[in-house]
Amino acid sequence: MSEVYVIGHKSPDTDTVCSAIVYAGLKGYTAARPGELNEETAFVLDYFKVPAPALMENAAGKKLVLVDHNEPAQVVDGGDQAEIVEVVDHHKMNFVCNTPIYIHVEPVGSTATVIAKHYMDQVKGNPTHAGLLLAAVLSDTVIFKSPTTTDEDKAIAAELAKIAGITDIQTFGIDIKKAKASIKGKPIADVIHVDFKDFDFGGKKVGIGQTELVDINEVYDRAGEVTAYLNELKSGKGYEMVVFIGTDIIKEGSELYFAGDAAMMEKAFGKKPEGASMWLPGVMSRKKQVAPPLEKAFTS
Numbered sequence: 001m002s003e004v005y006v007i008g009h010k011s012p013d014t015d016t017v018c019s020a021i022v023y024a025g026l027k028g029y030t031a032a033r034p035g036e037l038n039e040e041t042a043f044v045l046d047y048f049k050v051p052a053p054a055l056m057e058n059a060a061g062k063k064l065v066l067v068d069h070n071e072p073a074q075v076v077d078g079g080d081q082a083e084i085v086e087v088v089d090h091h092k093m094n095f096v097c098n099t100p101i102y103i104h105v106e107p108v109g110s111t112a113t114v115i116a117k118h119y120m121d122q123v124k125g126n127p128t129h130a131g132l133l134l135a136a137v138l139s140d141t142v143i144f145k146s147p148t149t150t151d152e153d154k155a156i157a158a159e160l161a162k163i164a165g166i167t168d169i170q171t172f173g174i175d176i177k178k179a180k181a182s183i184k185g186k187p188i189a190d191v192i193h194v195d196f197k198d199f200d201f202g203g204k205k206v207g208i209g210q211t212e213l214v215d216i217n218e219v220y221d222r223a224g225e226v227t228a229y230l231n232e233l234k235s236g237k238g239y240e241m242v243v244f245i246g247t248d249i250i251k252e253g254s255e256l257y258f259a260g261d262a263a264m265m266e267k268a269f270g271k272k273p274e275g276a277s278m279w280l281p282g283v284m285s286r287k288k289q290v291a292p293p294l295e296k297a298f299t300s
């Protein structure tokens, strides 16, 4: 049989990379990655002394197991000329398959949760695999604070932590998040663009960037720079509004900076901005808590 590669989505994150490594290990396949590791994932692999999967820039002609992605646009280049043999995921499914294949999707906080749940017996004998899966669960669920978290994620993480010999899950989670959560010394444009998405809200172009921090003061210290850059983006790139979400994962809330109509922000979030930003307690997720109310404000 030709070699089967397990690979996750472009701009790979910790769930994508760790799920690929563990699933490949369980099945006797080869793990691959479609791009550079982010700082958080590099920290996790280093922590468990696991080498990064080989970089696969083009998958044409290869056999692939896809983990942690659901949209054709997220697949490694050449994926349309690859043979997809299996999908393991936790998103809504947007794949069309022309042949019957194994598809395993569950509505949980991470792909790692799905893998751990179904292979726990094997994972029990491999503390490194347990650690990698735990890191992936903690990363994708933002240490269980994301509204995508389920009770199953928490229960499985506790079991994985025992196997991996990690006694303090919270501290381990914060250490993981800290690895990429500092914006100190980074150009503000990079900070805002590292995770930035464009939306069309009723014909208006709206851009929303987000960064997760363990200390929101890092953003407060650079508020002037943030606002200036957002305004520059808005006028330079034809946005109706540009928003930057600075999420404090410890305080569990976000400071929303914006360039655009303050009345629209008030309509969306039911709170008057103070100057060019507002603090929203409990808001952690762009997908679930920021984009939907903004879209509603723009379209109603």
Ligand SMILES: [Mn+2]
Pocket: 015, 016, 068, 090, 109, 110, 111, 140
């Ligand atoms: Mn994921």
